Amino acid sequence: MDVVDPSLTPKPKAPLRVMSGMRVTGALHLGHYFGAIKNWLKLQDQHPCYFGLMDWHGMTTAYKQTAEIDHWTRDMLADWLAWGIDPDKCILFIQSRVPEHLELFMIFANLTPMGWLERVPTWKDAVEEAKQNDTHNLGRFAYPVLQAADVALYRGALIPVGADQVSHLELTREIIRRLNHLYKAKLPEPQPLLTENPLVPGLDGRKMSKSYHNSLLMAEEEKELRKKVNQMITDTQRVRREDPGEPERCTVFTYHKLFSSLEDQAWATVGCRSAGIGCGDCKARLYENINRLIAPARERKKDLLNNPQHLDSIIESGCAKARTEAQKTLRDVRERMKFHSAGRLWF
Numbered sequence: 445m446d447v448v449d450p451s452l453t454p455k456p457k458a459p460l461r462v463m464s465g466m467r468v469t470g471a472l473h474l475g476h477y478f479g480a481i482k483n484w485l486k487l488q489d490q491h492p493c494y495f496g497l498m499d500w501h502g503m504t505t506a507y508k509q510t511a512e513i514d515h516w517t518r519d520m521l522a523d524w525l526a527w528g529i530d531p532d533k534c535i536l537f538i539q540s541r542v543p544e545h546l547e548l549f550m551i552f553a554n555l556t557p558m559g560w561l562e563r564v565p566t567w568k569d570a571v572e573e574a575k576q577n578d579t580h581n582l583g584r585f586a587y588p589v590l591q592a593a594d595v596a597l598y599r600g601a602l603i604p605v606g607a608d609q610v611s612h613l614e615l616t617r618e619i620i621r622r623l624n625h626l627y628k629a630k631l632p633e634p635q636p637l638l639t640e641n642p643l644v645p646g647l648d649g650r651k652m653s654k655s656y657h658n659s660l661l662m663a664e665e666e667k668e669l670r671k672k673v674n675q676m677i678t679d680t681q682r683v684r685r686e687d688p689g690e691p692e693r694c695t696v697f698t699y700h701k702l703f704s705s706l707e708d709q710a711w712a713t714v715g716c717r718s719a720g721i722g723c724g725d726c727k728a729r730l731y732e733n734i735n736r737l738i739a740p741a742r743e744r745k746k747d748l749l750n751n752p753q754h755l756d757s758i759i760e761s762g763c764a765k766a767r768t769e770a771q772k773t774l775r776d777v778r779e780r781m782k783f784h785s786a787g788r789l790w791f
C-alpha cells in the first residue's frame with residue numbers, strides 16, 4: 445500500500461464566502477424569488493453565506509415611512525425562511541443591528557471620489573425619478589459606498605449577480621482596492637458569481653416593481669393571485685377567441701416558462717397558435733401552477749409570523765455572529781489605518 449506523506453497532500457480549498465443582501469422595501473414579490481432566493485437556496489448548501497436584511501438601504505427611499513421598516517424587515521425574514529433559507533446553514537442578519545456597517549461606510553466614503561459615484565449608471569438613470577419622489581438625497585447617492593462596506597465587512601469573496609449587474613460590482617472592487625492600497629490592508633476584492641437571473645415581468649409587462657403596482661407577491665393569497673393572473677396582459681393582437689395568438693408576445697406565456705412544466709408550455713403554445721384554447725383557459729392553468737409552488741411557503745410564512753419569539757431568536761443569533769465577524773474586520777482595518785487602534789483611547 446502506498447504511504448502518502450500528509451504534508452505533501454494539497455489541502456482541499458475551503459469554499460469561498462458568499463455575501464448578499466436585500467434592500468428592505470416591503471413584501472417580497474416573485475421577482476425577488478427568481479432574482480435572488482432561488483440562487484441562495486443552492487448557495488447555502490455550497491458556501492458559507494452571509495445574507496443581510498438591508499434596512500439602511502431601505503431607508504434611502506423610505507425615510508418618510510420609518511415606522512414601517514421594522515415590520516417590513518420581519519416580513520422579509522419570514523419570507524426567506526418560508527421559502528427554505530436555513531439559519532443553520534447561513535448567517536442571517538439585519539444591517540442596522542451591526543453598527544460596523546456605518547463605520548466602514550464612513551471610512552470608505554472618505555476615500556471614494558465623487559466622480560466614481562456620479563458615473564454609476566443606476567444613479568444616472570434614477571436622478572429624475574429620485575427628484576420627483578423626494579429621494580434625491582445623499583443616502584441614495586452614496587448607497588454604492590454602503591454596499592461596498594456591506595461586502596467588505598464580511599470579507600465576502602463571491603457576490604451573486606446577474607450578468608447585467610457585473611459592472612455594479614466593479615465600484616465595490618475599486619473602493620476596496622483603494623483601501624488596500626492606502627493602508628496595506630488585505631480585504632478580498634469580491635468576484636461576481638454569475639447566477640441565473642431571468643427577467644420576471646410585472647402583470648403589465650413592465651419590470652416587476654412595487655412602485656408600479658404590478659407585482660405578484662411571494663406569499664400572494666389565492667383569491668388575489670387569481671385576480672392578478674386574470675389581469676395579465678396577453679398578446680394584444682389576439683383580439684377574439686377564434687384568432688390565433690403568439691405566445692412569445694404574451695406576458696402570461698413568459699410566466700408559463702417560469703412556473704409550468706414543459707408539457708403545459710407545449711399545450712399553451714400549440715393551443716394559442718391554433719386558437720384551440722382561449723386566454724381564460726391559459727390563465728387558469730397558469731394560476732394552478734403558480735399556486736402549487738407558492739401555497740406551502742405561504743402557509744409556512746403565516747406560522748412563522750405567528751411565532752415572533754422564534755423569529756427573534758433566529759435574528760438575535762444571526763446578528764451576534766455577523767457582528768463578531770464585522771468587529772474583526774473593523775479592528776483590522778483601523779489597526780492598518782493606525783486610527784483609533786484597539787486598546788488606545790484618544791478622549
Ligand code: SF4
Nearest residue numbers: 679689694716723726
Ligand atoms: S392563449 Fe395564452 S399564450 Fe396565447 S395570448 Fe392567450 S394567454 Fe397568451
